[in-house]
């Protein structure tokens with residue numbers, strides 16, 4: 484974690500930002516659980532006690548971290564942005580969104596260069612991708628109670 488924080492500090496400095504305690508705390512939440520997709524509200528909930536900061540600070544910080552390429556913003560079409568750690572060596576993945584519970588999971592997917600071939604995009608150079616699939620997670624298909632209502 485120390486190494487990641489150091490890296491983040493350097494990247495921020497290159498862009499003339501300082502790694503404040505609050506920024507570091509937010510970055511750490513995401514870097515600690517690289518496969519979790521947090522909403523700004525969730526990050527605010529975890530960091531609020533130790534670091535007094537408002538939700539707007541969380542949003543501003545997330546925007547900076549995203550701009551610098553330390554994290555990625557994910558939009559799955561429900562109007563709520565989610566954020567995930569964007570490690571340099573993160574393998575390409577797509578997102579699976581449960582239509583019942585709203586859970587977001589990851590699955591591996593072909594790299595942009597491979598998608599270039601799969602899509603036969605001869606006249607378009609693909610360099611990044613963002614794929615979202617919708618369906619139902621295992622918990623929601625298996626538990627009968629989840630079929631009635633669901634949480635959100």
Ligand SMILES: [Zn+2]
Nearest residue numbers: 581584620623
């Ligand atoms: Zn589900």
Ligand SMILES: [Zn+2]
Nearest residue numbers: 567576578589
């Ligand atoms: Zn992800």
